[in-house]
Amino acid sequence: MTELTKIFGTSGIRGAIADKVTTNLALDLGRALGTFLEGKGTVGVGTDERTSREMLRYAFISGIVSTGTNVVDLGGAPMPTMASHSRMPGISTSVIITASHNPPADNGFKFFVGGREYIRSEEVFLESRVADRQFIVADWSNIGKISHWDIRETYIQRVKEFVLQRGGKADGMRVLVDTANGAACNYTPHILRDLGFKVTSVNSHSDGHFPGRPAEPSPQNLADTMKMAADSDFAVTLAHDGDGDRLAVIDEDGQFIDQNRVIALFARDEVRRHGGGTVVVSIDTSNVIDELVASAGGKVIRAPLGSLQETFEKSGADDIVLASEPWKPIFMDLGKWMDGIAGAARLAQMVAEEGKGSCIELMKTVPKYPMLRENVSCPDKIKPQFLPRVKELLLPEISGVEQVLEEDGIRIERNDGSYVLVRVSGTEPKARLYIGAKTQEGLDKLAAIAREIMKQVLESFDAS
Amino acid sequence: MTELTKIFGTSGIRGAIADKVTTNLALDLGRALGTFLEGKGTVGVGTDERTSREMLRYAFISGIVSTGTNVVDLGGAPMPTMASHSRMPGISTSVIITASHNPPADNGFKFFVGGREYIRSEEVFLESRVADRQFIVADWSNIGKISHWDIRETYIQRVKEFVLQRGGKADGMRVLVDTANGAACNYTPHILRDLGFKVTSVNSHSDGHFPGRPAEPSPQNLADTMKMAADSDFAVTLAHDGDGDRLAVIDEDGQFIDQNRVIALFARDEVRRHGGGTVVVSIDTSNVIDELVASAGGKVIRAPLGSLQETFEKSGADDIVLASEPWKPIFMDLGKWMDGIAGAARLAQMVAEEGKGSCIELMKTVPKYPMLRENVSCPDKIKPQFLPRVKELLLPEISGVEQVLEEDGIRIERNDGSYVLVRVSGTEPKARLYIGAKTQEGLDKLAAIAREIMKQVLESFDAS
Amino acid sequence: MTELTKIFGTSGIRGAIADKVTTNLALDLGRALGTFLEGKGTVGVGTDERTSREMLRYAFISGIVSTGTNVVDLGGAPMPTMASHSRMPGISTSVIITASHNPPADNGFKFFVGGREYIRSEEVFLESRVADRQFIVADWSNIGKISHWDIRETYIQRVKEFVLQRGGKADGMRVLVDTANGAACNYTPHILRDLGFKVTSVNSHSDGHFPGRPAEPSPQNLADTMKMAADSDFAVTLAHDGDGDRLAVIDEDGQFIDQNRVIALFARDEVRRHGGGTVVVSIDTSNVIDELVASAGGKVIRAPLGSLQETFEKSGADDIVLASEPWKPIFMDLGKWMDGIAGAARLAQMVAEEGKGSCIELMKTVPKYPMLRENVSCPDKIKPQFLPRVKELLLPEISGVEQVLEEDGIRIERNDGSYVLVRVSGTEPKARLYIGAKTQEGLDKLAAIAREIMKQVLESFDAS
């Protein structure tokens, strides 16, 4: 097999439209996708609000229909909406053209089937065809057809049903929503309104220039929104990235809520609701999740970063009730996709009902433990040997080890609920250290040990 | 002639969809309009974002084409955009379905020709046809045709040209925009961005429920927005009503700028720019306008409330450069319509250039004088005699009278720039008193006199 | 209950747009329909190609959404397509705006639910609401929403499936299609092409003026098409009316095939295919149907004119395989609607397969017996007594009577396959006589008897 240019990253395809995600790539990807589908079936195509959306959409659709596969063009739609589309009858695959929270000069593609993202083996097929250019070319009488559909109401209806199975309508509780001028502008505020909230929106006119703030809903980017959140009497503030898979939560004092606590909240709730079940979270999440899930009678599986969906397929677990990376909850009762929009609606409902109108009250039920996350330089060439050596030296220094996970870095879990995770980055020349513990003192001790050992290992490479 | 039900108010047709602005009225109005146009020509139809927009649009369009007149359906569009449409080649009239800043349960119609609103004689024709139901009915082979057009880019282009004739692009100055979840959501933020501003928006997702605040951009309704304005480093904050004809301005300290000062600012600027000219303002505006216009070499005409457009037609003045009621500037170089969107863009540009990035700096050049506005009870039946008696008693008490205007109430202007205006309301059983002066002391004296006399007059009716 | 204006005829609502089917009626009907549906659910709306289609569609849709019921606007679509839409999930009712084969100055409405036309009790509800104007008026926050969908591919797919369950694709057999410049222009030729026929079309550009011929596919109106059919080597020629529920068949010699033989052909085929079953036909059809259906092991029920759908509901028969009035076959395996388009496709397939490329060959298997149809004057006021007296006198004169049907006129069936039917018209001051027999001699005898008796009865009224 020929050496492929790997065009997929951990979350679909992303890059600058100037040199990576070009019209030519879009056309070829369309041809590759149609070839994957053997020139049959129907593909849904949607986009976020980026300025390059039409340019890429047109080339991509041309490529798909050139193979004989049909297209239903869904226009602008958030990521969760497109994912949900892939589960509809007669739909072979749905694709969103988005670069999520990347800068506006980037764009990309995400592929869904049956509600989940494409897994690696499916991506490899597309990469191979883009590389070897072995595309199906439909006969003139079999070229695919293009139709148009507005999916918005159908998706909104589905999310409202999902939320109303979990609680009631609110009675005018005030919420602030920040949709990053992105694809959720026409979704989250309207769903919340229909669910009985009084909605104020900020950064919520659609604009692919992302004028209000960068699309990533990080505390830095949300500084102004956090001030607004504190300033008026909003019970909670909910923020998205550009395509609506991410959810950030800010309380009525304008404090940003740590992602691990949001995941823990959703996880405990879904496990309780199902009387047990499995929660799948990414390796970089903290043990507060395990604590709350255990309290509700469920169990936690950790997956490598970017591999939640892979894990669904492989794990064989049929009782998964929630999965999540930081920011991106997957509610299995809704579908296998990351859904910041449904997350926002459910969280607002929990603030209204369980928090009695206060996000601070609601979050009091989720402990807040010390955490650490830091990076050190780690050249790419030493990465393969780095982790084994760290493990070799680190493990003996840690007491009370309960479990060691090695699928993505080394995560050592102790019997007091603390943990150490050392990983190497897939995209930067860096190693990352994550520590969680119930006390600051406990965390500091683990940090001292881990830092020292990482330093030793790195120095050993310098010496050699 | 039969007695008509008067369906037009001071600003088009407005009322509850439940009993006044019904589908039947919409159908009949469409038939009346087509009859007015003799079953010929083409009418543009647009709407704001109200929930009843489609229902009324469909019935109205049906009525128009039933007479033989064609329709171009422009979908959702702000009021100024629809007004500008009425000036395009081949367009007989353009209509927006809107109730401006009324509550969401209301809706209405505004008619434009050649850029200006319909004047009374034109409205009377429509009212007469709705009353007598003498509509043109087109033969089956001559029914009007319906086409669709997206006017957005054309209007946006025109506003940008207008603003760029007055100054340059900004260099990333931050502005906050509040479009009342209305028709300007997809216009003002984008125009400002194209003009070089860094735009944050609040209440700017389209929603006919007006979830964020009532549509009128009054200080009370903008309380939250004023807090946001003060909280971050926005150079200026600009707010609209539901259909974009109104503009409210808030400075970087979150202070709401009085409308008279905004008008005075625009008026002085346009007069300077044209080396003179006439400014038409409504009777209820203050003398700060006169002061600034005079300083620039122009003159001011006052018009009854709701009659700016009527005044254009009647006055014969061919050097009008600006006209305005409170909130609603008409830039004659742009067209004869009230345009809060163009106003927002121009004001932001003036903050950037003349205010050097500070709205407070910019407004320092516009004096801030004491003003008073208050109401007293005044039963409808005494209104006809009320004003003559007030005039009779009041005029002798006021010294230094320079001019007395009597077209809409009695306005007495003094040679020190102070004035007293007494009007009766057209919609409520009230009389209104407006006073302006350069000092609080001066104002208090005039107020004491006017209150006393209004009281005497009202008591004289009680006695009789 | 108030006296109603009856607005429905035997086949929906029809009349001149000038005075009956006006924009006001369309609006009221929309309101009545939404009221019937209790302001809930979703209604599909489509139209044929008449020039008044947009005018009526807009008013009708406005009326529906004013009650809270949603609308999916399907644009132009043939009658069978709209009927099929009414069976889709989530669709409460589908409506086509059409006047079928009436002149272009007329238009009308046909209502479908679950694939069948509205029955009388449903029509009465709509008539009552139009009369008493007791319409539901939705609150501003509950007005219905309008969406758009292109149903064409879905319907075409369904018809092709239906036909391909009955046989294979053709191998380029030539067919001529005449779609009356109506709603089937974009359907029948394309379905036939996809089924392997080489299609030439005449009168097949869409035009609501019906320029090529009047919309009714009668031999007189098809004179030119019959010449074309004879002139080139088309195996069969298929013609529709304006909305595609009717099918006329012309053989390769340009001969128009009698409707009874077309029905008999379809009926025998469906009964054979199901190994038995019931065929429902209208009272005015001939006994050739009974002969062929019996030969295939099925049985025939006769229904009053315009009441096939009523009969489905009432008869309780669950083995109906085909129903038909002249021109309008209902294939129960496809759905409960009259479908000239599916009929055309199936007939072409039968010509190709059973006729081996010759319509004349195919029709040789369906006997051609003498028939008579004639009218005599019969004033409306004597109609109630006319039929009983005819029965009283006629029955004793006819020998070998096997069955007498009295649901719509008097139909006397004899044991040699001949029959006499006497009816009074529902729309004209006429009585109608229909006779069928296996020989001309047999027919002449029955005709002499029936004419004489009808004459006697009519004279007896004159005398009185």
Add this chain to the structure above:
Amino acid sequence: MTELTKIFGTSGIRGAIADKVTTNLALDLGRALGTFLEGKGTVGVGTDERTSREMLRYAFISGIVSTGTNVVDLGGAPMPTMASHSRMPGISTSVIITASHNPPADNGFKFFVGGREYIRSEEVFLESRVADRQFIVADWSNIGKISHWDIRETYIQRVKEFVLQRGGKADGMRVLVDTANGAACNYTPHILRDLGFKVTSVNSHSDGHFPGRPAEPSPQNLADTMKMAADSDFAVTLAHDGDGDRLAVIDEDGQFIDQNRVIALFARDEVRRHGGGTVVVSIDTSNVIDELVASAGGKVIRAPLGSLQETFEKSGADDIVLASEPWKPIFMDLGKWMDGIAGAARLAQMVAEEGKGSCIELMKTVPKYPMLRENVSCPDKIKPQFLPRVKELLLPEISGVEQVLEEDGIRIERNDGSYVLVRVSGTEPKARLYIGAKTQEGLDKLAAIAREIMKQVLESFDAS
């Protein structure tokens, strides 16, 4: 400069979608066109009805906007309509995706500016960019925008105006129209109806499979239509190719009218109407044109095949009133494009008015002279020397020579109105001989001479 692949032929780009006119070429052509326009301006894009239209349209539009140039997508539209679009304000270029009368497996592109086709120098720019791939790539914030417009009514209006400047409306004269199931299906029948004709159409449902007949309107392909023309009482029959630039005319006896006579008819008419002027025709047209043009006081210029538009630019003549290749009239009062649709409308009008309802009558005013057109084998490699030798030998043998034209082959014109033209084909290994004369005897003599000399010349190459 690099050697270019020449992708343009004599009439734009055409070829099989399987290997020449691919999605990749469409994308590159779009990028080349945007580059030609410097990433500015707006391009109109339309298509005929071919099955590959969407596939190519999407890729082409993607390419254009990737450079910063905007696109207005006009959907399906005939060639003359797209050409007329290129003359609208703000439009830089308009492009139709069509392969005219080629088979359905082909497609192509034609470019227009200011109403005329691109000339060679413009084509060379596009070819060069496709070859060297030096395309402009717009920055993310400057990507072109896509809008949609329905041009149909505007074009139809323009054609009707043009025709009604030349005569009146008809009074129901019957015409048969055959639009080749192509782009004119929704144009020619409707224009003729609006002009008062009673229109029957054949092969006039849109279908990119061209089911009714091959798209070229040649007598062979129109055999069935000619039978229909003869069979009923149509005053004239008008036929197009797939994109509507070509017009074929059939009289009421079903006789196909020679193209030279159609051109002569239009040419005389336009010259008369303008009181003189120049007519430009292609080299292969007969002298009947010269005779009629001269009789009306005008003069004729002959242009190489495929170069009418080039000739406009070069000739400097400012009094051109008509130009034409066989089938493709250009009415200069309408615009610089070939317009079979306007031709059809004008011809029908002339039949009604000048022919008093008879095409045969009308054509009696245009003489019908003997003509000959035949081919002989002529290998590509000898083509360069073939014509000089033919000229050398032929010229001395012809008497009464008035003029010799050598721009495209050798055309010898004699003083009795006869002529001989010898050309070599640009696409096949053939030489072509055209002769016209007023008598068969005269033609035969010229034919004998020319055949003998062509034979000699060809043999001389064989010998060498």
